[in-house]
Amino acid sequence: MSAFLLMFFTSVTAFAQEVANNGVSPAVMNDQRYNRAIHIMAMLLIGFGFLMVFVRKYGRSALTATFLLVSTSIPIYIYAKSIGFMGGVSEEVEKLILAEFGAASLLIAAGAVLGRLKMPQYILLGLLFVPFYMFNEWVVLGGGLGLIPAKTVIDTGGSIVIHAFGAIFGLGVALTMTTKQEFEKTIEADATSDRYSMLGSMMLWIFWPSFCAALVTPEQMPHTVVNVIIALCGSTIATYLFSVSLRKKISIADIANAALAGGVAIGSTCADASHTVAMIIGILAGGLSTFGFAVIQSRQQKWMKLIDTCGVTNLHGLPGLMGGLAALPIIHGLNMQSQLSGIGLTIVIAFVAGLITGKILPLMGRRTEAYDDAEEFIDAE
Amino acid sequence: MSAFLLMFFTSVTAFAQEVANNGVSPAVMNDQRYNRAIHIMAMLLIGFGFLMVFVRKYGRSALTATFLLVSTSIPIYIYAKSIGFMGGVSEEVEKLILAEFGAASLLIAAGAVLGRLKMPQYILLGLLFVPFYMFNEWVVLGGGLGLIPAKTVIDTGGSIVIHAFGAIFGLGVALTMTTKQEFEKTIEADATSDRYSMLGSMMLWIFWPSFCAALVTPEQMPHTVVNVIIALCGSTIATYLFSVSLRKKISIADIANAALAGGVAIGSTCADASHTVAMIIGILAGGLSTFGFAVIQSRQQKWMKLIDTCGVTNLHGLPGLMGGLAALPIIHGLNMQSQLSGIGLTIVIAFVAGLITGKILPLMGRRTEAYDDAEEFIDAE
């Protein structure tokens, strides 16, 4: 009888925890997050990787670089968090997801200089990027250095600390990592590489809800994922409309890229916005991003004197900042000062960190020929 | 003590619910369905999208059209269900899955006229399709108009209301949307586009169990998913055998398409058939579908005076109807009259709706050149 009583009390206590957590036990929660973690890994490797295969002669390099960037950054991030660097995390799956967020931001940064680094330089980029990224994450979200109170910046799906940070870091690096010769070289695509690019794009689109909902509560999940999908639908349709309006014919590169801008921009407010607002954010982000690819990109090259190979400014930079700012009117009870400081600090930290990284990378030399597998790969035609 | 008692009663009550639901709390159920929803999204974009890339010069258009069809139909369906149109649904993830089912049916319909619509016509197709689809779903499954008692038609995985509906709707549209000039134009494929097509096919094959089991109970899930996989194995082997028998050599288009017929045909009975019956359904469906591609398709063109670009008649139409009829001998206690009325009504509603849609689409004009990216895309060779 007393054994039954013990079993009974243990059960009631454990179950009360579950009820408090909406019926989800810790082990089940871990498994739910694990599925998100795998979805995000699909985004990192096939999503980002194949999206970057649009450069016709640089496909092998883009995919290998993706492999190396992910394989460098994830173990470092996990190890750092395990020893409590910039705020420790104990739970394994949560740590993995945070590491994947870092890898996503790194891949965005690398997209800005894609084709102009040698393979070991991608690895070095990963080594330098992770501590800067962790520092920014800690300062903006974790209350690091006491600049912004912890958890007062709203950025559930990372519009600010993942997308904008990665893009601006990449621009900082690109300032140094663009040579005169590279300004004159066209980046070519063909039908085969375009379709690979669409594969990457669709892979990102499909799993984006898991990216944004990876760490929300079970209660918030349904609303969050539907918001993300609605925002992506909005940006996809807007991209088509803007692409055909601005260019007369559709650019498949616009479709592959700007269709994703809704996912970037809904990141900060995905758990909180209404579906209607999510649709509006998606449409605005798709329009802004397409305008970026069609109009801004060529002027940016002259004005900033850099080449942003994948146009991360237009896909992650502008929509990311827009998403962070969108929280101001949308979130009730938002600490406005925190949100603005978070955005401002991210811009500064990312750009300075990128500049520093851009000064270090050339110490390993420069490529002879940009955007070409043949320099580093056997049998590349 | 009284706090403990309260906690205790709350816990017991909540847990009794879980036990009744096989140990699955509502929040956990939602998460399980969410994973299915993502799997289905992979089928919609990469599955259907890349399966349609087999048209050599029309790959960019096929993928962009897929993006637009999904992005148009899903928000409309979700919004309509939210306001209670044709039977409301309150739970977010369930609504998302139902919207994805509609998008799948729409992509099937679009497959019939692929290459012969302009991009804005695909969007219009989506706008027109969704209300018709919801009407049929409501009448056949939801007891709408009082024609068929609700829940008496067995169609768990949508053989009837998703596959057959989409295919027959598509044929209705194709009747108008095939010009004389288009009859004379060959639809070309090459090795690259064929391998993309196999990627789409495999993506559909892999996630098909999640499509059919998306809304079954946790108790039914294991039997259902194994049934779907067995049916797909059956149709895959049958497709190879029939393809090589009917054509002397294997057609990769048969493999990419007809291998999936087992998934289509097991749809109605996937939760109820035995594994042996699932294998038989799979083999018959694979054989029927391959026969359709190898023998019927060319005759259908002359007889029905239309071109079915992707052969949706053979992959979704015939196997879908077969699957719906298979319930008659298989399901114990089936309401035969309901099942037959459901199939009959679906055929009529789909065809009439398709015809109407086919009359409206040409108001936006017609393509100059079918099956060619160059008309609408920049830089298409």
Next chain:
Amino acid sequence: MSAFLLMFFTSVTAFAQEVANNGVSPAVMNDQRYNRAIHIMAMLLIGFGFLMVFVRKYGRSALTATFLLVSTSIPIYIYAKSIGFMGGVSEEVEKLILAEFGAASLLIAAGAVLGRLKMPQYILLGLLFVPFYMFNEWVVLGGGLGLIPAKTVIDTGGSIVIHAFGAIFGLGVALTMTTKQEFEKTIEADATSDRYSMLGSMMLWIFWPSFCAALVTPEQMPHTVVNVIIALCGSTIATYLFSVSLRKKISIADIANAALAGGVAIGSTCADASHTVAMIIGILAGGLSTFGFAVIQSRQQKWMKLIDTCGVTNLHGLPGLMGGLAALPIIHGLNMQSQLSGIGLTIVIAFVAGLITGKILPLMGRRTEAYDDAEEFIDAE
């Protein structure tokens, strides 16, 4: 009141079971495993399938063969386990996962002779392979014949019974299935087929944690999956370093293949090794595998007088054996004799079974032209 008491006792008993199982009810456990099963299916079809598309003119055949091998072996395995052959399994999803493990091993075996079998010979290979595989699994892990006590060989993710077994079986088959003419024929790749190959590789990489953690307890899952990812990161970086060191330039085939060796080699100890040890195993496996592709493979052809088309010796054979042996120093309280006997028996059974199979296959004749779709497919260029 008595109804409440009944509800109460049922609830407490059922929940006590869950608590014992870390808060995971049987129905929830099934669903978790189902998600793993789908991940593994993605590895089998797109992963293994597209990895083998690197043979330029044999893409359609490689993908069709993958379809047929999976569709033949899975239903047979499920049926055999259902009737209690070599140790029955009653739970449906568990049976499905075990069947997929068998299919993975079969695809590895087929990789050794890829391009030198006719399509019906792949089916026959599947029919012959499954019983041998089940016999080895039963003897090594299940206590079959009383040779090794059940559950004393540590092989959580199948380094021994899946990877090494499949590779050695394949070598046994290849001994007969390599003709003189085939020794002189180069296996060609090009940029398009290479990128498909990377798609397959990445698909395997992404879902590998689900392969290894498919049947571990919920408690072991987080540590296991992070171990697998760390090992894969280690082998990916090591592959790059060894490839560029051994060959002067990077071989994309090394990257696509050897990057996965960490997943193969961590298989036995994934639930038990520390993260640091997982990284070391990954690095060693990546190095060993790259050395295999760069140095051993061409010598093996002369020495063993066989062609191993996909280099399964280097990706699955050597890293698989290394993984099995790694358990010796790593696992506390390991039954060393069992582990060594398990490895030894697997080598013997696999090789003899492969030899027998290799004698039976040629009874169906031989291909005229190796590595070429045109012999069996319509419209192949």
